[in-house]
Structures are given as structure tokens and as C-alpha cells.
Amino acid sequence: MKERPQKWAELEQTWRARMVAAQAGDRAAYEKLLLELLPYARHRAARSVRDHSAQEDVVQNVLISMHRARHTYRPERPFTAWFHAILRNAVIDWARSQARRAGREVSLDANPAFEPSIAAETPGGDALSAEMTQALAALPASQREAVELIHIDGLSVTDAAALAGVSAGALKVRAHRGYKALRGLLRERDTGARE
């Protein structure tokens, strides 16, 4: 786990350099970048979308969104935060299109095929309980993101803050509020189940 932040920093440097080259028209660098991002996109899609056949659609949407929005990346900004935003937006767009296709208004939380950024497994390999995944989904987006980045993705506070685009202090506050809200939600469910 301790090696992970170092690996992230290296990946950030490599991907940033490849993206800058891609913006200048370097096709080889772009292909390499997309191929390197593919497992990461697949992993994230698998964590957010249960339907296996839909996961690949989401991944392709991510790649197309990234291609269309490639001019919005600024070299002085963290690449992973930019990519993470595109990834998250593609998953949300996919969930919305599914809801529209179903011909009825379905809230994202209620869509059985979609669990926003809920991890299927933690870095340690322990699967999250159904109660925990539901409680996570009920958190405000900023708190959920903080809890996921630190405790599910296993990032350091510094890396997680860079990814979320906020200061380390602000991320800690969000994560703290998130844990507090999670505890409250789980306690409520527990009390409800006993009654």
C-alpha cells in the first residue's frame, strides 16, 4: 500500500507527458496513453456498473469523451484529476441514458445497474457490505468522493486531495463528515432492522 502513492506520482508524470504530446498531435503517444488508461477505466467502470456488457460501453464512452475534450486539459493541472472527472461524468451520463431509455424517471441511486462510485472491493480485498454500499451512495457527492478516495481507493490524503481538486485540509474535513454521516446512516439502518 505504501508504494501506491509513489506509483501514482510516476503515472501522473508519464500520463501528463503523453497527453501534452497527444495535444501536439503525437499519435503514438496518444495510443499508448489510451492503452495505459484502459485497465484503469475498466476497473473503475466495473466498480460503478454491475452489468458486465454495459461496462465496456461505459469504457468506450470514457475514451470518446476524453478524445472530444482533450483540448480542455491544461499541462499545469493534474492529469489524473482531469481524467477522473471525465470517467465519473461518463458513468453518470451512461446511468442517465439508461434511465431515459427505460422511459421513466429513475433516480441514480435507485437504478439497479448503477451504484455511483461504489467499490466492489477495497484495496485489502474485502468486499463492502450491501449496507455500506447503500450508505455510501446516500452521502453527498463531495463526502462520498473523499471517503472513497482515502478509504476505498487507498490513496494518501495528498494524492486524494489533488485528485479531488481541493486542499488536503478540506478533503480531511469532508472525509470526517462523511464517516460521521456513514456512522449515523448505518446506525439508523441497524435500529430500523431491529424494530
Place this chain on the structure above:
Amino acid sequence: MTEERIRELARDLAPVTPIPRLRTVGAGLFASFALILVADWVSGGAEPRPLGDAAWSSPSFLAALGGVALVAFGATSAALASAVPGRAATARSGLRVTALGFALALTGWTLGAASGAPDHGGEDLNSILGCAARAFTLGVVPALLCAAFAVYAAMRRASLTAALALAGGVALGALAVHASCRSNSPLHQLVAHTLAPAAAVVLLTAPLALLMSRWARRG
């Protein structure tokens, strides 16, 4: 299948110029508004209140002025940032500043109404519509520039971006109007100045969002 799509995307790759920094875009937007103001004054538009005017030391007037300025800055920042992936935190901060600005401006009105500020007219419908229309006119170009940047970047929700661009642009116009309007009536200042951005959002979001969606499809 996906690997094949990656090869296609790489094959079709064309060089692109990265979008300018958000602060550069914001500065350009405010500079364009400054030019519009100068052109307005040169062509006979209302000048700001003289420095010795009692309004410049009135807490209610200054609170409304500061509030509208915060709305202009916050909404414009949020509109620009919401169209750039990875800048969600900036967009959220912009929304918070906008809410704070509205609260401050409304506090200004409350202070003015509570202090029983002398009524210097301006409560008739014509005066109110005149000031609101002037705020719209002065703010339309910054709002359109903001919308155009959002479409050029990676706009996601046209209606939200349109609402923010309108709130920001018209708040800039309302700022100039508030600084130059001679009416000291709290009601006039509330309806014609402070609420002008909100009125623009209610009336013009749908057409601007439609226009932005069309630009995005063509782009």
C-alpha cells in the same frame, strides 16, 4: 473491440490548442465588460455617483454593491469552471460565492428598508424596468462570452451553464447600474438591481441553453 476503437481514435488524432487558463478567460471577460462600460459612458450613458455622494458611505448601498459584485464573480467562475473537467471544486466554490453574494445583497436591502432611507423616487414601474433593462443590456455580452467558452470547452449541462452565465453577466450589468443609478429607494435597488440577475435567469435560461446546445452540436 475497445482496443480497435483506441487505434481509430489515435489514427484520427488532430493537434489541438489547450484552452486558456480560467483566470485568463475570466480576466478577458471582465476586460470586455470594462470596454462596454467605457463605450456606454462615452455614448452618454449614466455616470457613476460622484465620490461625495452619501450612498458611498451607506452600509445598505455598499452591502448591495458588494453582494452583486460577488454574484457576478461567483456565477461567472462557476459557469466557466463547470465546463472544464477536473474543475468541479472551483465550480462549487463559485456557487458558494454566488449564494453569499445574494445573501449580502439582500442584507443590504434589509438594512436600507429598516433604516427608513429617504425615498428619492424610482419606485415606479418605468424606473424599475429601465434599470433592469440596462443591466440586461450591459451584461448580455459577458454572458454570451461566458456561454461561448463553456460550449468551446466541454459543457455538460446547458441549462445550468446558461443560468450561471446569465446570472454572472447580468450581475456585472447590475453592478454598473447600481453604482450609477440615482435612486435611493431600497425597493428600487432590490427589484431593479439586486434581482435583475435572478430575473434574467428565470426569463432567459431556456433560450440561451437552446442556443448553446445548437452551438455545441455544430461545433
